[in-house]
Amino acid sequence: xxxxxxxxxxxxxxxxxxxxxxxxxxxxxxxxxxxxxxxxxxxxxxxxxxxxxxxxxxxxxxxxxxxxxxxxxxxxxxxxxxxxxxxxxxxxxxxxxxxxxxxxxxxxxxxxxxxxxxxxxxxxxxxxxxxxxxxxxxxxxxxxxxxxxxxxxxxxxxxxxxxxxxxxxxxxxxxxxxxxxxxxxxxxxxxxxxxxxxxxxxxxxxxxxxxxxxxxxxxxxxxxxxxxxxxxxxxxxxxxxxxxxxxxxxxxxxxxxxxxxxxxxxxxxxxxxxxxxxxxxxxxxxxxxxxxxxxxxxxxxxxxxxxxxxxxxxxxxxxxxxxxxxxxxxxxxxxxxxxxxxxxxxxxxxxxxxxxxxxxxxxxxxxxxxxxxxxxxxxxxxxxxxxxxxxxxxxxxxxxxxxxxxxxxxxxxxxxxxxxxxxxxxxxxxxxxxxxxxxxxxxxxxxxxxxxxxxxxxxxxxxxxxxxxxxxxxxxxxxxxxxxxxxxxxxxxxxxxxxxxxxxxxxxxxxxxxxxxxxxxxxxxxxxxxxxxxxxxxxxxxxxxxxxxxxxxxxxxxxxxxxxxxxxxxxxxxxxxxxxxxxxxxxxxxx
Ligand code: ADP
Numbered sequence: 001x002x003x004x005x006x007x008x009x010x011x012x013x014x015x016x017x018x019x020x021x022x023x024x025x026x027x028x029x030x031x032x033x034x035x036x037x038x039x040x041x042x043x044x045x046x047x048x049x050x051x052x053x054x055x056x057x058x059x060x061x062x063x064x065x066x067x068x069x070x071x072x073x074x075x076x077x078x079x080x081x082x083x084x085x086x087x088x089x090x091x092x093x094x095x096x097x098x099x100x101x102x103x104x105x106x107x108x109x110x111x112x113x114x115x116x117x118x119x120x121x122x123x124x125x126x127x128x129x130x131x132x133x134x135x136x137x138x139x140x141x142x143x144x145x146x147x148x149x150x151x152x153x154x155x156x157x158x159x160x161x162x163x164x165x166x167x168x169x170x171x172x173x174x175x176x177x178x179x180x181x182x183x184x185x186x187x188x189x190x191x192x193x194x195x196x197x198x199x200x201x202x203x204x205x206x207x208x209x210x211x212x213x214x215x216x217x218x219x220x221x222x223x224x225x226x227x228x229x230x231x232x233x234x235x236x237x238x239x240x241x242x243x244x245x246x247x248x249x250x251x252x253x254x255x256x257x258x259x260x261x262x263x264x265x266x267x268x269x270x271x272x273x274x275x276x277x278x279x280x281x282x283x284x285x286x287x288x289x290x291x292x293x294x295x296x297x298x299x300x301x302x303x304x305x306x307x308x309x310x311x312x313x314x315x316x317x318x319x320x321x322x323x324x325x326x327x328x329x330x331x332x333x334x335x336x337x338x339x340x341x342x343x344x345x346x347x348x349x350x351x352x353x354x355x356x357x358x359x360x361x362x363x364x365x366x367x368x369x370x371x372x373x374x375x376x377x378x379x380x381x382x383x384x385x386x387x388x389x390x391x392x393x394x395x396x397x398x399x400x401x402x403x404x405x406x407x408x409x410x411x412x413x414x415x416x417x418x419x420x421x422x423x424x425x426x427x428x429x430x431x432x433x434x435x436x437x438x439x440x441x442x443x444x445x446x447x448x449x450x451x452x453x454x455x456x457x458x459x460x461x462x463x464x465x466x467x468x469x470x471x472x473x474x475x476x477x478x479x480x481x482x483x484x485x486x487x488x489x490x491x492x493x494x495x496x497x498x499x500x501x502x503x504x505x506x507x508x509x510x511x512x513x514x515x516x517x518x519x520x521x522x523x524x525x526x527x528x529x530x531x532x533x534x535x536x537x538x539x540x541x542x543x544x545x546x547x548x549x550x551x552x553x554x555x556x557x558x559x560x561x562x563x564x565x566x567x568x569x570x571x572x573x574x575x576x577x578x579x580x581x582x583x584x585x586x587x588x589x590x591x
């Protein structure tokens with residue numbers, strides 16, 4: 001299918017922009033995404049490390065005070081202030097293999113759960129001695145509690161209960177991040193989700209926690225997928241008590257800005273594509289419309305409207321193209337007019353040369369009645385009665401009419417070409433040509449055999465020109481048979497679906513195949529200089545083609561030649577070609 005240049009341009013622009021946008025988004029997403037991921041990992045890890053540092057600082061301060069308390073045993077309120085947040089204290093002393101609780105203190109205003117509820121987590125004091133410090137989740141009922149146990153001396157262990165958020169404030173970081181504290185076994189110590197603290201949730205199964213518990217190093221980052229979604233997570237271990245701080249951010253949220261960037265880029269890109277396609281349509285229309293106008297004008301010229309000009313609105317290249325085109329069209333019209341004039345001259349001169357050839361026969365034709373007129377005039381002068389004289393006058397009149405008819409016929413034929421078309425009886429046209437040449441052919445010793453078919457369709461054309469064509473065929477045939485013993489010329493008309501047809505057959509030498517291909521060319525002649533112009537058949541073909549007919553030859557060397565002319569019926573012409581081509585359209589020398 002042929003697509004218009006406009007659609008091609010718009011399609012190309014659209015395709016290029018969509019391609020550019022897709023490549024841009026792909027690259028930008030890749031680069032921004034991977035960049036963002038690595039920076040998120042870094043930030044999360046820094047967050048986890050910082051939080052672990054804070055926990056260490058808190059534990060350091062509190063641990064120091066607890067150890068001092070274990071050794072010096074001052075009044076608790078003089079040692080622990082509000083910032084320490086100590087809710088209760090217990091002091092154990094080793095006695096042989098046993099540990100004995102020497103002291104228990106509960107701060108004023110501490111939740112009842114601190115003192116009342118039994119200790120759910122067994123405290124392995126020997127373990128504390130080895131580890132130096134143990135931190136555990138000892139939440140009870142609805143109260144979140146963390147217990148810090150330190151070995152003050154080899155014999156003394158002190159434990160204190162504090163609110164877990166004293167160690168780590170889970171909501172301290174950016175709301176996108178979730179920071180929580182786990183003990184050395186993966187149990188939650190401090191978490192934004194209080195339920196997890198109260199239930200002492202075990203998060204060891206979470207990939208990031210699992211990594212943290214198994215890894216050797218102080219910190220690490222990992223991404224994981226859980227029922228809650230995808231997370232970018234990092235962990236850091238505290239120097240004291242082997243606690244683990246996890247910082248994590250939902251991937252979805254972390255990449256929200258990137259997604260927004262993509263969405264905005266898409267919207268912006270779509271808007272730009274729309275704009276570009278709109279502009280492409282606008283500009284391509286500016287280019288294609290003058291081209292369309294040019295095409296229309298070319299079609300008009302092709303239909304014969306030479307000189308048709310394209311309207312010029314645009315400037316620059318298209319404008320100058322249109323200007324050149326208009327110049328060409330004007331030039332074409334001028335040359336065509338010149339050519340038509342030359343053609344007409346050619347047709348006319350060919351006609352005159354035919355008349356020249358006919359002159360001997362015509363002179364004879366006119367001479368006979370003249371001789372009659374002179375004879376009857378003399379006899380009339382000698383006549384004795386008016387009746388006798390009247391008879392001679394009648395004979396003189398008849399001969400004069402005959403001579404006049406012949407001259408009239410000749411004048412008719414010789415007059416300058418007219419362009420009038422009329423509906424004609426084909427047989428009459430043929431008969432006209434036969435009559436004009438009859439005498440000449442008779443003088444040349446040619447025997448004519450003419451056969452007119454009945455019921456031929458009427459044709460439409462210029463009788464004078466058609467007679468000229470037939471006359472040319474008849475004279476050519478007669479000349480071809482010059483010197484032959486038997487000179488027969490057969491003229492036959494025929495009708496049918498294909499319009500009207502006439503054949504002119506002679507028994508001359510025929511035409512060689514290579515000459516057959518050239519006889520319709522202008523100036524092709526085999527006759528001696530001064531005898532033939534080589535224009536007869538070329539002009540004949542122009543005339544027949546201008547009548548939408550065809551002329552062709554069939555010949556075999558030594559067996560004569562037959563020329564066929566076919567012309568469409570007047571009815572057929574009316575249906576197929578509304579405007580009958582003017583004789584001006586003759587293009588004799590253009591083949
Ligand atoms: P011209 O008669 O001036 O030569 P035409 O165009 O009428 O020009 O004819 C071209 C040539 O075609 C002639 O020179 C002749 O060779 C050949 N020709 C035309 N009619 C016949 C014919 N009936 N038989 C043989 N040759 C022919």
